[in-house]
Amino acid sequence: MSRAVVYFLQALLAFAFLAGLFAQVAVIPATAANEVENFPPYESVRVPLVVLAIIFVACLQLLAVALGVMLHRAGQGTVFESGALTWTNVAIGAIAAGAVVLAGLFGYVTFTDIPSPADGMEVLGLWMGSGAGTVAAIGVALLVVVGRKWLGQAIAQRAELEQVV
Numbered sequence: 001m002s003r004a005v006v007y008f009l010q011a012l013l014a015f016a017f018l019a020g021l022f023a024q025v026a027v028i029p030a031t032a033a034n035e036v037e038n039f040p041p042y043e044s045v046r047v048p049l050v051v052l053a054i055i056f057v058a059c060l061q062l063l064a065v066a067l068g069v070m071l072h073r074a075g076q077g078t079v080f081e082s083g084a085l086t087w088t089n090v091a092i093g094a095i096a097a098g099a100v101v102l103a104g105l106f107g108y109v110t111f112t113d114i115p116s117p118a119d120g121m122e123v124l125g126l127w128m129g130s131g132a133g134t135v136a137a138i139g140v141a142l143l144v145v146v147g148r149k150w151l152g153q154a155i156a157q158r159a160e161l162e163q164v165v
Contacts, residue, residue, distance in 0.1 A: 001074050003075055004022075005072050006072070006074060006075035007105065009026060009071050010071050011070050012118065013036050013065075013068045013071070014062075014064075014068070014069055015066045016060075016064050017061050017064045017065065017068075019100050019114040020057045020058075020060055020064070021095070023057055023114065024054045024057050024058070028050055028051060028053045028054055028057070029032060030045050032049065032050045033046075038117075039115070039117045040113035042115065043156070044115070045112065045114050045115075045165075048108060049105075049108075052101055052104060052105050052108070055101050056101045056102070056105075058096050059095075059097045059098035059101060060094070060098065061092040062090065062093075062094040062097075063091055063098070065090075066087045066088075066090040066094060067091065069087045070084065070087050070091070073087070080151070080153075080154050080155050080158045081095070081155065082155055083129055084151060084155070085148065085152060087146070087165045088144065088151060089148070091144055092141055092144050092145060092148065094145060095137055095140055095141040096137075096141050098137050099134055099137035099141060102130050102133040102134040102137055103134045105126075105130040106127065106130040106131045106134055109127045109130060110127065114126075148159040
């Protein structure tokens with residue numbers, strides 16, 4: 001992989017990380033405050049939803065860091081060394097943690113009476129989105145687990161080949 005592509009992708013991941021930080025500090029709390037201002041009954045669910053949103057963004061940030069390190073390793077030609085498995089595990093953990101947060105949101109929305117300013121469709125959308133997001137995150141985590149298994153086999157075969165040569 002060329003260095004220019006690696007640097008470009010790492011810059012995108014750094015931007016995503018910083019955008020996530022901005023969202024955690026400014027956007028999510030401000031948006032929640034505005035929604036409560038527009039519809040005061042949301043006050044009862046504001047804190048749990050803001051906390052879940054901030055934790056979910058932190059999971060995405062951790063995933064961005066793990067991907068950035070793996071990109072660095074790809075640029076250096078050290079992907080097929082045992083240290084890469086550590087960062088693959090971090091990526092799997094971040095995705096799994098995000099899935100747990102989404103599952104928690106799904107459960108919260110399922111068992112909590114969330115007020116609605118209109119006909120409740122926004123609550124239904126949140127419920128369906130969190131359920132679909134949970135399933136999607138689990139699927140992505142499983143795909144990365146398979147990729148980790150292949151990476152482990154490639155590392156073992158490379159080590160075996162180096163012993164032969």
